[in-house]
Amino acid sequence: MNTDTFSTFEELGINDALLHAVEELGYVQPMPIQAQVIPVILGLTDDGVARDVVGLAQTGTGKTAAFGLPLLQELDLERAVPQSLVLAPTRELCLQIASDLQDYAKYLPGCTILPVYGGSSIGSQIGALRKGVHVIVATPGRLIDLMERGAADLSEISTLVLDEADEMLSMGFSDDIDAILAGIPSEHRTMLFSATMPAPIARISQQYMHNPVEITIGHKNEGAANVNHVYYLVHAKDKYAALKRIVDYYPSIYGIIFCRTKAETQEIASQLMNEGYNADTLHGDLSQQQRDLVMQKFRMRHLQLLVATDVAARGLDVDDLTHIINYGLPDDLEVYTHRSGRTGRAGKRGTSIAIIHTREKRKLAEIERTLGKTFERGTVPTARKITEKQLFNLADRLEKVEVQEEEIAPLLSPIYKKLSWLSTEDLIKRIVSLEFNRMINFYKGSEDLDIPVEQTKREKSPRSGRQPSGNVSHAPEPGYVRLFINLGKRDGIRPKVIMDLLNANVQRHVAVGRIDLLTNFSFFEVLQKDARFVIKDMSHVFFHDRRIIVENADSMSAEEDGRQRKGKDKSRNAESPSRRSRKSSQEADSPFWEFYKSNGKKSKKRKG
Numbered sequence: 001m002n003t004d005t006f007s008t009f010e011e012l013g014i015n016d017a018l019l020h021a022v023e024e025l026g027y028v029q030p031m032p033i034q035a036q037v038i039p040v041i042l043g044l045t046d047d048g049v050a051r052d053v054v055g056l057a058q059t060g061t062g063k064t065a066a067f068g069l070p071l072l073q074e075l076d077l078e079r080a081v082p083q084s085l086v087l088a089p090t091r092e093l094c095l096q097i098a099s100d101l102q103d104y105a106k107y108l109p110g111c112t113i114l115p116v117y118g119g120s121s122i123g124s125q126i127g128a129l130r131k132g133v134h135v136i137v138a139t140p141g142r143l144i145d146l147m148e149r150g151a152a153d154l155s156e157i158s159t160l161v162l163d164e165a166d167e168m169l170s171m172g173f174s175d176d177i178d179a180i181l182a183g184i185p186s187e188h189r190t191m192l193f194s195a196t197m198p199a200p201i202a203r204i205s206q207q208y209m210h211n212p213v214e215i216t217i218g219h220k221n222e223g224a225a226n227v228n229h230v231y232y233l234v235h236a237k238d239k240y241a242a243l244k245r246i247v248d249y250y251p252s253i254y255g256i257i258f259c260r261t262k263a264e265t266q267e268i269a270s271q272l273m274n275e276g277y278n279a280d281t282l283h284g285d286l287s288q289q290q291r292d293l294v295m296q297k298f299r300m301r302h303l304q305l306l307v308a309t310d311v312a313a314r315g316l317d318v319d320d321l322t323h324i325i326n327y328g329l330p331d332d333l334e335v336y337t338h339r340s341g342r343t344g345r346a347g348k349r350g351t352s353i354a355i356i357h358t359r360e361k362r363k364l365a366e367i368e369r370t371l372g373k374t375f376e377r378g379t380v381p382t383a384r385k386i387t388e389k390q391l392f393n394l395a396d397r398l399e400k401v402e403v404q405e406e407e408i409a410p411l412l413s414p415i416y417k418k419l420s421w422l423s424t425e426d427l428i429k430r431i432v433s434l435e436f437n438r439m440i441n442f443y444k445g446s447e448d449l450d451i452p453v454e455q456t457k458r459e460k461s462p463r464s465g466r467q468p469s470g471n472v473s474h475a476p477e478p479g480y481v482r483l484f485i486n487l488g489k490r491d492g493i494r495p496k497v498i499m500d501l502l503n504a505n506v507q508r509h510v511a512v513g514r515i516d517l518l519t520n521f522s523f524f525e526v527l528q529k530d531a532r533f534v535i536k537d538m539s540h541v542f543f544h545d546r547r548i549i550v551e552n553a554d555s556m557s558a559e560e561d562g563r564q565r566k567g568k569d570k571s572r573n574a575e576s577p578s579r580r581s582r583k584s585s586q587e588a589d590s591p592f593w594e595f596y597k598s599n600g601k602k603s604k605k606r607k608g
């Protein structure tokens with residue numbers, strides 16, 4: 001299809017009422033996604049047949065109008081029954097879409113668009129549905145609820161939109177989507193939008209869509225073109241210090257810091273706040289009201305930094321972020337794509353930063369391969385560099401500060417008098433010293449955090465280059481302890497499952513280092529100070545009827561070792577952690593023991 005032929009909304013076949021609204025919104029020309037999607041849906045293509053659409057596009061590309069305009073144009077306003085359904089992953093996106101559609105529908109008389117989402121009164125949503133609506137914009141969970149109560153009638157839906165489909169799947173809505181699709185008449189048109197195209201999305205497209213036209217805005221699985229990707233390599237224990245230095249080095253930063261867990265989010269945010277940074281947090285434990293307040297403050301730039309989990313940040317649509325900071329890399333490439341796609345929008349450049357420790361280098365290489373982009377290695381700014389930058393920023397602010405002549409005039413005279421003995425040069429020196437002294441004190445005695453390039457080369461020994469399964473007996477990261485857990489890939493364990501289990505059961509925030517998954521069991525590293533709490537709190541937890549065992553991998557091997565040498569069975573009755581492991585494991589022998597028998601250095605000692 002030649003989209004060059006569609007340079008106006010009129011040529012796209014948009015009707016007068018919608019044209020009027022679009023003009024009022026200041027849309028002069030269709031954006032590329034609109035020029036490509038709208039004619040396909042309205043059947044204005046060469047073959048004249050309307051088709052389903054799979055759109056690979058990020059937020060900010062104009063996709064709401066791409067699906068919204070044709071959807072509104074196809075409505076029969078005489079009949080107040082739901083004819084179009086838009087599914088979106090979060091309440092915020094749901095509200096945003098509904099509000100955009102309302103703007104487009106400004107001159108469609110009587111057109112009713114209803115957002116329905118969890119976390120707000122279902123009663124009033126049922127009432128609104130009973131009165132009659134034309135378009136429902138819903139989060140999947142709430143819609144299922146309304147369907148089960150017989151309040152949402154989908155029998156006349158003729159257009160279905162799945163927006164941010166990859167997000168909906170990663171939030172676990174797959175079954176809900178299947179159930180909703182099963183409740184819609186088979187004769188309907190579908191538009192599916194997704195930033196990435198993982199296999200489950202391809203499955204939905206194959207299963208539920210009819211010969212869809214695939215439209216890609218930008219390249220598949222590619223970070224936005226105007227985003228620089230930079231990584232900083234530090235020891236795991238230095239991640240927070242590196243974060244602060246990076247933030248200090250960019251005094252005008254306006255960005256989101258993504259953490260892997262809710263607990264980590266809370267901890268990083270409260271440390272930053274305690275240390276005087278203009279930061280706050282967004283995570284799943286906040287009430288809707290608290291979330292709205294934080295988002296509002298961030299949107300208005302009253303906050304410079306937002307520390308968030310991926311899920312909590314989903315509804316937040318801010319166009320001019322200067323930086324995204326990945327406090328550790330996410331496990332899924334899609335998550336990285338989503339995070340980094342939040343900067344570099346609206347024609348501006350942005351930077352996506354990853355603060356990683358050495359063990360995350362392999363993951364970084366995977367992301368680079370899939371994005372087709374090379375990350376630049378950043379040098380964690382030294383105290384001197386930060387001080388220079390902050391002082392320059394101070395000078396810049398001095399130059400640009402708005403002087404409220406009238407208000408300040410009466411206050412100045414005693415100050416002039418007090419400082420009159422100082423030369424201009426002295427005065428500048430003193431103003432700058434106010435900031436300089438603060439910085440010097442703050443960074444006194446601080447060391448460089450960067451892992452020198454030489455050292456990272458040395459780390460590329462055959463040991464560290466291997467896949468996890470062959471690399472489980474290495475020493476933990478400095479400051480970390482390696483723990484054993486009696487769950488492995490066979491139990492469906494992924495790094496995220498381990499993180500979720502820790503998050504849900506350990507009473508304190510736990511920084512997790514490397515995770516190695518094996519078939520029957522796994523290893524993960526935690527900071528030394530947290531190890532005993534993790535072992536204690538995880539010892540009462542069950543995973544699908546199976547008692548979880550977490551033990552210190554090193555002390556466990558030593559203990560097994562000693563027991564073996566003595567050749568006695570006394571320890572059977574001892575209540576040592578590893579003893580419990582053997583008792584409760586579903587496997588015949590301790591998997592950990594099996595591992596050391598076959599691979600570990602210590603098994604050799606036992607034989608001797």
Ligand code: AMP
Nearest residue numbers: 027029030031059060061062063064065
């Ligand atoms: P979306 O990806 O739908 O969230 O749209 C991103 C931004 O682009 C929103 O602020 C829209 O209002 C704006 N927008 C959408 N279409 C156009 C257009 N044709 N011309 C100018 N702005 C647009």
